[in-house]
Amino acid sequence: MRTKNPKAEHPKEAIDELLKLAQQTTSIKQKxxxxxxxxxxxxxxxxxxxxxxxxxxxxxxxxxRTYFTKGIDALLIKxxxxxxxxxxxxxxxxxxxxxxxxxxxxxxIGIFANWTGVLICKLIKEKxxxxxxxxxxxxLNVVK
Numbered sequence: 001m002r003t004k005n006p007k008a009e010h011p012k013e014a015i016d017e018l019l020k021l022a023q024q025t026t027s028i029k030q031k032x033x034x035x036x037x038x039x040x041x042x043x044x045x046x047x048x049x050x051x052x053x054x055x056x057x058x059x060x061x062x063x064x065r066t067y068f069t070k071g072i073d074a075l076l077i078k079x080x081x082x083x084x085x086x087x088x089x090x091x092x093x094x095x096x097x098x099x100x101x102x103x104x105x106x107x108x109i110g111i112f113a114n115w116t117g118v119l120i121c122k123l124i125k126e127k128x129x130x131x132x133x134x135x136x137x138x139x140l141n142v143v144k
Contacts, residue, residue: 011041017072033075036063086130095124 015038022034032053039049046064050057066074087095104112104119109126112119121132 015041021072027077030075030077033063033077036060037067037075040064086132087124087128091128095120095127098123 018034018038018041022031022038025031025034032055035053036049036055036059039052040046040060044052046057046060049055049060053060063075098107099115099120104110104115104123107123109119109123124130124132
């Protein structure tokens with residue numbers, strides 16, 4: 001027998017509320033959480049839900065348990081804090097200005113004509129003694 005949540009006393013109302021929230025969100029991960037609970041309230045098994053949503057059964061069970069123990073608000077995805085900035089805003093602006101107005105050779109970073117992520121990392125290391133992971137063939141999120 002399922003644990004009852006006051007909000008799930010009337011599954012039809014709970015399903016309607018979850019459907020409304022699922023339709024309003026633009027996050028696929030968030031919609032998946034709502035869909036897992038909706039399907040559960042419609043008497044699908046955890047295994048069936050996992051198969052339908054292409055999500056591990058453990059994740060489905062976690063979302064269902066969260067809903068019944070903490071309520072609908074606990075299903076919301078929380079913003080992750082991310083890593084602490086390595087450069088100040090002023091330093092970022094200075095790097096941006098250098099990259100936008102000078103070649104690597106004019107900035108004293110070798111004899112290269114074009115900036116790459118590796119060269120920007122080298123500039124930052126030499127100028128501020130801050131190490132960034134060298135990213136090849138990808139944009140570097142150091143400059144705006």
